[in-house]
Structure formats: structure tokens, C-alpha cells
Amino acid sequence: MFFHVQLEKNIRLHPRNFGPQLHQTLKQKLSSEVEGQCTGRYGYIITVTSISHIGQGKIAESSGYATFLVKYRAIVMRTFKSEIVDAVVTRVTKIGFFASVGPLEIFISRHGIPTDMTFDPDSSPPRYIAEDQNATIAQDTEVRLKIMGTKIEANGLFAIGTIKEDYLGPIAIEQL
């Protein structure tokens, strides 16, 4: 799920930033470049918690840019196969529904939905509803699901999940 890991990154800095604010600029730049990024190994980098070391800058001959090796610690989110996560349903379609766990999008096919839940396209918003009517899955429903597989895509991760197991499915929200 969440991990606190040590990472490093080469940051290129424009010469105009060379000055007393250099470290400040580096930190800002690190955050803006790294946070929200997704790598296959570490998953999503949620936030940079601390910078442990900033290396010496090396100025590139032609451009004048300086490259700094920055070592930092960051909180990352990485999901694994068979992991159980709580997610929020973002969209419901006839072939399944999409749910998100923060930046991660998960598709739950209708094959991953218990057979007693059927798609009800006529309701608004469309939903999956259990035969005994006591469970529905519509947009914004919270569901507990199991991740069956993930794949790294160009702009993030994508996962396939299922709720067709015991103790999975919509999480009842206490009526206030």
C-alpha cells in the first residue's frame, strides 16, 4: 500500500536559478517534478517528505544547466496483486465499473461482480444492484475490492479488480 522509501533524482536547473535560493528552488522543482509521477517499481509518488542529500551540481558544457543529484524520501503508493483496497466508484457501465484508489484506477468487470448483482441501467445514476436489494453499487459508492492485476500505462497504473469474494463489495455507510 503506502511505503516510505528513499529515492533519488537528477534535477536540471537553469543558470538563472543559481544563487542563494538554489536549494529552495531545487526542493520546489523536485516536488513539482516528482510528486504525482508514477513508476512501475514504486508506484505513485505521493509526496516528498524530506530531502536527505543534495549533490554537487554539475554544469553541462553546452547549455549551462546544472544537474544536481537529489536524494529524498517520499511516500509512495504501490498496489500489489491480491491486495485488498477500499475504493470509490467513479463510473458504472454495463461491462463493469471503475473505481479509484487515489490516483490508481481500477476496473471491476461484471465477471468480477457477484452474479446476484445485476446492472440496472435505468436508474440514475446507473448502478449494480443485488437481488435482495440490500446492496447497490453506483457512482461514489465505496467498495472493498481485491486487485487481480495491475499494469503500468503511459500515464499511470491501471488495475483489474474483483469483488466476487467473501467480505468484498460495497461498504455500507452508516446512515446518519
Added chain:
Amino acid sequence: MKDVLNPGKREPPVKTGAFVRIKRGLYKGDIAEVVGVEESQGLAKIKMIPRININNIYEAESNAPGKAHINRPPQRFMNVEEIKGLNGEVSTQGSFDVFNGKKYRDGYLYKSVKFISMEIKNVNVTLDELQKFNAGMVSGGDGDAQSALTLSNINGLKQGLRKQAAFKKGDLVRAVEGDLKDMMGIVHDIQPDNDMVTIIPKHEEFSNQPLQFLASQLQKHFEVGTFVKVTSGKHEGETGYIVRIMDENDGTVVLYSDVKKKEIKPFMSDIQETSEATSTETTVGNYSLHDMVKVDAQVMGVITKVDKEMFHVLDNNSTVRTLSLQEIGPKRNTNDGYKIPDKANQLVGVSDTIRVIDGPFKGREAVVKQIFRVMLFCHARDLLENGGMFVVRARQCELRGVVKDSSNGASNGSMRPPGAAANKNRGFIYKKRSNHPWLGKTVRITKGPYKSYLGIVKDVVDTNARVELHSHMKTISVDMNSLKEVSGYTDNRSSSSSQQQQQQHRSHGARTPMGGGGWDHGGRTPLRSELGSETPLRPSGSETPYHDNMPRTPSNDPWNPRAPMTPMNRDYDHDSYAPSTSSYNPVTTPGATSYAPTTPGVGGHDMPVQTPAAYTPFTPGGAMTPGGAMSYSSYQTPGANYPPETPYSVAPSTPGGAMTSYAPTTPGVGGYAPTTPGGYIAPTTPGASSYAPSTPGGAMSYAPTTPGVSSYAPRTPGGPMRHGMQTPMTGVNTPGGDMYSSAQTPRTPGIGAQTPNTPGMGVPMTPGGMPQYQTPYGAAGGMMYNMHAGMDGAAGDQGNWVRVGLIVSIDDESNSYNGYRGQVKKVVDNTASLALEMGNEEEEVVVQVDCDCLQTVVPEKGARVMVVKEEYRGNIGTMLSVEETDKIAVVKMTDGQHRVLGWDKITPYKD
């Protein structure tokens, strides 16, 4: 040593349970299952779904071998009862039903076929065929037979499937037969000669022992959630996530295809684990998925799906077309750096993520794939239609999050100068050329074959400039070093009359707001005054300025006041000028002659031009071209953005202001309307020898003040005509014509200013709005006069600009003194007592007239005048000069300042 004799390989006998395909005859192409083999005779016993002709049950396939397949009966399981019902004779022989000499059991036809008439290899049984074949099992037979059938079918199925199962090193496989059934392993080695496969078992106790299996004993193994690619079969090339593995014996899986947003069901043997992001089947010919292609001149589409040789194209009108490779238009992918502003004026480019905040796709988040004009083609993963593509206006979206590019640009400092970054917030930026200072400038070429030529810089690439020559219809590439900017150069492309006009303007030292239609719009925008001279206007206004961004007919441009007023264009130097510049074009068009400023003395020349027909060239067609409308609509900003900054009291007549006063949703439309003084033209009938009709609105009386005036029946100087011409812009299709005709022709009673305002006229003006402008809206009805001074938001006092001492004219058809001029003696409520000037007659006539029916009078040179409207209202001055063409006057105010005012703002004044 070479063999002397090389006996051909004997056809390998088929195995029982395998599927074969019939090569010829009635059953050509059908699959059949082998139930027995008689190798010595070269025969196989097969069973298949019979094709019995219900209409003629005794027709045997052998009877018509030639045509059999042309009109053959459909595959249908044999039903004994049905045949009997059709008077067929069915006998029983063992476990078979015999009908027409053929053996049937459980609906299947059993027969012996020679090996050579069967396809034994590469049968490639499809799932559909299998399902159809297996359907017979349900139809009956006793329990034993059924179970036997089931078994054999599964067998056959497996064989059929395994036949093509091509293992690759590294595949995860599972043993499905033999002692080690269900043993999992990873393929280590393959020996294609004897169909042996070596696997490393995934088992603690055997993990170091490679095991050998027959290929037929193994099956690929997948788990739910794996991303796989289909390597053969109907869905070849597609990719997807496994969402379900069907029954082990079925051999199929369900994939969720992330490209097509739908489920597909391939055979397990046809799929392979992959990390490839998208399906390979996204490219046909030169086109690939999400490419933008031209559909027709106004329509672009984006490929949403690529089938075999067919493209599904979603166009910018949100319609989906299916085009073949031959039909599809040229590829027109969005240029690098092409960005358009979103709702918050953030620039959106390709591959940015946006959120739709309005319209049918509201709430969706998507990645921009292509941009066509103001339309974004976006891809949303969770959208099922059109492969996730949809079209949305950029103005209905907002840019999401921090775009990597921009953050980098800001902090690591792309080489762009800081100023350029600030300039970024403009529309339609085409990075490469947006910022070059030379763009749009008029230059003289100082070297080379084109030395001394004048031209306009259209583009700058490195050190070369593309210069559009003034004298030749061409654009040449010139080194920047051999260019010299020509400052203060004005482009005299307009007709001589307009040149004259310009000169006159300059003599005033100012562009008077009431000036020629074209000038005004440019001139009144704040931008214009910032620049301080006309020069930028001209050079930048290349002849075809619009075409860069928005295709439109030139005839459209002159009348389109919108472009210059929109903020987008305002920043966008050269293009923003384009419209105003091109508004001169009309001068060169035939209809333009009507612009020729006419002094009263030249009135005769005016006349013909004023015929409605003269305006036809400007009829709405242009303004309404979809291209134009579309491109502007999104940029419309309330005129309020353009406070009347021009120094003249007429400032409010900037098109921007005018816009708001009229139809705010279509600013361009209203733009001109307010300035249409067409209504002001005191329409004195030629016959009406009585001159000086004063219109109650007090707007402007164009009515000549001299007695000779009546001969100028067409007292509609260029101005009004212009406005009339502009009316087409308002969307009223032919008001221009009407207006004119009525302006020139004697008015019929009832048309006068007193006629109630048509609703269109009543639209209240914003404070920025001008003085009483008649909207020509009502023109359709023949009444285009809306003289209500009450529309003068600035005045706020309705028609009560009238005050004692002013000399005004009556503009009231119903008044017998219509057109007479007089001095206001008294004002009570909204009624003025007017002492009319009766020419020679001694007697003084005093009439009571509604203030709304009064009009200003054009003062003579040297006359004392009072400003009656707007900013300088109440000030008194002396008339210095009169500008007939633009209906403006230079007035020396009592405080010594010179002001340029519209005729309708001033009227003579006597104590």
C-alpha cells in the same frame, strides 16, 4: 545419397475426436467431428450437422452437386418428428435413424468421407462453430449417448484448440492430461519436431527437474488480471485484461479490451501475456488510432477505431463516420505547440488532461488527443462510446493539475524570454511565430532581386522572414538582415475615396469615432489607441489575415466587428487588426462605393449607390458563414471589457460597448447596430420642400440646414448607408435594403420616430452604450427608426436633452411641421415649445412637440453649439469644421479645447 524413390508421405490419419472441415459438396466448409477411422480404405467416419432442405426433404446433395452450395439449406439438426411430420420416411437401424439413405443420430448426420475430401490440418475451428456444433447435445438422445457426446466434444474441442497452441519460452503452462495433470510450469524448451515441450515445474519438489510433455498435454495458463495480447484468430492484435477465465474445458477467456472498451472472448491458446500498451491493430496504411483526418473543408475527424481497412472517425460535430482507407481524407494532426484557451484562459494543448465542466460530457476527465480550432478531441478511459473519444469545446473545459511542461518551463527556464511567458495567455498560439516582433510589420526589402519591394512579414523562421509582397501576389522568403521596417507606412490599398477620408481624419489629428465604418472599429478599440498610430493596423492587416486561423470569406471580414474586440485578438497583434483592416476591403468592392463620403453637394452621386441593391454584396451571407460564427462565438466577451477609453465622447460607440447593448450573446451581431444612424437621417421627402426635418430623438439631424437641402433628398450621407450595410451583420437578413430605401424615399407617414419601438429597438443600452441609436432591427417592418434618446444610458434623462435655447428639428411624420426647425423656447415635462423658423414668413409659429420627436440639427460652421449628449453634455462651443463623411464635427469648447463630436451629439444653440 539421394533416394531413387521417394514415396510421398501418406496422408496422416486423423484421430478420432478431431475436427475436420469438409472440402467440397453441400457441406463445404462445415466442420465435422471424426468418430472413427478406417485407414486402409482412406475413410473416416464423421458426424456433422446436416443440411436438410425442409421444403424438399428428399432433395439429396448429390442431386445437384454443382449448385448445392449456391442455395444450400442452413445447418440444422435433424429432428425425426419433424421429418415424419413432413411425410418423410424414417426407419431405424441400430442406434441410428435412417432417412433418405443417410444415418442420423441425435440430430447429427453420420457418414464416411475420404480423407482427401476433408481438411485435416489447420481446421481452425472457431468458437461459434463449436458452440453451434455442441448445441446438438442439448437436443436429446439418451443419457449415455449424451455423456458420450459430451466427452467426445470436449475431446474434440481440446484437440481443436491445442492444435494451434504455440508455446513460447517463458509461457506459464498447465498439464491437462497424463499423470502430472494440473502440474504448472514454465516452458523451458520446445522441440517442434516431435511436439515435445520441456517445462520447469512450478513445484517445490520438482523445481530443478525439467519435465518433458507432449505439446498436446499442455495448456497455457492465465490468471485473472493479466494483460494479454491476442496473437491469432478473430481478435488478432487486440489487447486486454483478463477479467474471467471460462470453464477449464471451454478454453476461452474474457478480456476487457482497453482500446475498444468492450469485452472479447478469445481462445486461451490465442493469447499471450504482453506488456505492450496498445493493440497493434491501430495502424492501417499511414493512419493510426487517434490521428486527425480531414473529412471535408469544415470538418475534421479523429480516428476512434481501426478495423480491417475501415476507420471509425469521430468528427468535430460529434458524429461518427465509417470510412475506408480510400475514402479517408489527409492526415492533419495538431501542430506542435498549438494551444487554445480553456474556460479559465489556460492554454490547453495536446496530451494535457482536462476536465469537462459543461455540456454533455460534464464531469469527465480526459486527455486531449487532437485540437481542431476550438474543439478538443479528448480520450477518456471510462467512456465506452467511440473508443473513449469525444469532442468538446475548449471553453467548456478546464485544464487539470499542473502540466509537467508548464511547470518545467517556469522553473527550469526554457529559453523563452520572460515576456514571452506572460504573453502565453492568448488564444491560438502558435508558439513559433507568436512573439516575433517583426510579425505583421510592413517592411521594405533592401537587398536581392526584390530590393525595394514592400511587404508584410507573415512568418519568421530562424533568420528568414516570409514576406507577403504588396505588389505581387506572392510570399517570399527573405533574410531578416535585408529587411527594413517601414515605420509610419500606411497601406493605401483602399480606394481613393477612403484615402481621402483618411487624410481628412489626419487633418483632425484624430480618428474620429464617427469615421468610416472600418476605421471606427479599429480606432475605437483601446488597443488602437495604445498603439498610437494607424500604422500597425495596416501592415498587419494583410489581405488575407483571417485565413491563418479561421477560414472565412473576405466579404465577411469587413463587417465583422467582433474579432477586434475580443480580448483574444486584442493581444494578438497582427491578427487582431486583421478584421479592422480588412474592413476596408469593402471600399474596393463594388458595393463599397456607397461609402464614398458625400457632401450634400455630391448627393446626387450618392443616390444610386444607396439603392439597396448596392448592398447586396454585403448581405448576411458572409457574416453567417459557419466558420466565422463558430470561431468567434467562443471568444465573445462582453463588450464591457472595452470601456470607452477613446478620448471622444463617442467612445461608447465602440463596437464593444455596442455589443453589450444589443444582443449580448451575439456581440458581433449587435456590434454595429447601435451605430447605425441610418435612422437619423431625417428622411425628408424630396417633395417636401420644407426642409430641416427635425427628429425628435434629437439624435442627429442630417437634414441639411440650408434651404436648398430638399434637393438632396438622399440626405443619407455615407454614414447611414454604412450602417445599413452593417445591419446584415445583425442577423436581420435584409434590413439594410429596407433601411435605405426608406431612408432615401420619402417616408410614409407612420414610419416616423413616433412609431412605437419594436422590441428589438428597446433593448436597453448599457451605460457604455451610445446615445440613442436606432437599431435597424425593426427594419424588416419598414420601421428602423428608434430615435429614443432614452436609450442614452449616459444621459439617463430620457428625451430630456432638450433644453431652452437649442435649435432642433422635428422628426415626426404625424406632425404637420415635420422636418421644421426651431428653437426651443420652453420645456415642460416632456413637451417642448418650439419657435419654428418659417423662412420668409414674418409670423412666428410656436408648436408644442414631444421631446421624443426632436432631433439635433447639424450646425453650420462657426455656429454656437451645445453638446447635448454624453460626456460633455451641457458644454457650449463653436463649430470649427464639419466632416460630412463621418458625421462628426470639430468643436472648440468654451474652455479652449477642441473636441471631435458626432453630429448627433451637438445642436446649435442660441441664448
